[in-house]
Amino acid sequence: xxxxxxxxxxxxLTSTVAIRPMAEDLGIRHETLERRIDALVQxxxxxxxxxxxxxxxxxxxRQSKLYFVDPLVARLPELHLNAAAVDVTSLNEQQLGVSLLxxxxxxxxxSLRSGDWVTHYRTGKSEIDFAGRCPDxxxxxTALEGKYVSGSxxxxxxxxxxxxxxxxxLATRDVLSVxxxxxxxxxxxxxxxxxxxx
Numbered sequence: 001x002x003x004x005x006x007x008x009x010x011x012x013l014t015s016t017v018a019i020r021p022m023a024e025d026l027g028i029r030h031e032t033l034e035r036r037i038d039a040l041v042q043x044x045x046x047x048x049x050x051x052x053x054x055x056x057x058x059x060x061x062r063q064s065k066l067y068f069v070d071p072l073v074a075r076l077p078e079l080h081l082n083a084a085a086v087d088v089t090s091l092n093e094q095q096l097g098v099s100l101l102x103x104x105x106x107x108x109x110x111s112l113r114s115g116d117w118v119t120h121y122r123t124g125k126s127e128i129d130f131a132g133r134c135p136d137x138x139x140x141x142t143a144l145e146g147k148y149v150s151g152s153x154x155x156x157x158x159x160x161x162x163x164x165x166x167x168x169x170l171a172t173r174d175v176l177s178v179x180x181x182x183x184x185x186x187x188x189x190x191x192x193x194x195x196x197x198x
Contacts (some may be wrong), residue, residue: 001028005036007077009046009066013090014129016051016063016122037066044069047112049097049130052119054164056133056140065120067094069101092189093129093146096171099196100130100144108135126159128168143168146189150174157184 004026012022019037023030040046047069051062068074071091077083100118104111111117121131121143130144143165147156150173160168161184171189178185 002036003077003081004028005033005040006073007081007083009037009068010074010077010083010086013067013074013086014093015065016120016127017066018063045073047097047101050116050119052121052131054121054123054131054140056119056121056131058116058119062122067097069098071095089146089148092148092171092173096144096146096189096192097130099193100132100141103196104132104135111135121163121165123163126163128160128163128165131165140165144171144192145169146171148173148189153177153186157182157186160184 008022008026019033020030023033026033037046041048045068047067049065049067050058051064052058071094074086074091074094078085097118101112104117117132117135118130119132121128128143129146132141133139134141143160143163145156145160145168147153147170149156153170153172153175157170160166160170167183169192170184170186171192172186174188175186176188176191178187
């Protein structure tokens, strides 16, 4: 059962997760799935990224996203259960989130366990991967959108620019553009993760 749950999470990586449909898809009761996901979260194998309002405050009742803490766990279904490979763009987004979790834990010990500082923001059809609040001063964090692109990035930046958040960082594959006049900067994901880990 754990293998099928890990596969189900891997297939939904970077998307909001509706528990009942996922449970039906896996052929188990939704209460069982909830308990198993809770156990994976308690074991630091999976983390929940709740939805938030424009100020970074979690909004209870809205669907969360599920990510793995370790990219190897995300690849277990592929490596051991013959499931489809997880897309590198999804893994990139996941690891940006993990970097944010680590930064938050350093800013305020115990924030990793509380699970409500790193959030995603959705408005209409648009979603920004990571929003949230700084756990030390409760100020909304810089919006972060993971798009593993090498070429044109400005169209991807519109997700942040046209939202209530208005400014942030687009974490790219290898594009760097930090013009102070731009509301959204393009920064390679590896740079972002390195900065968050410093």
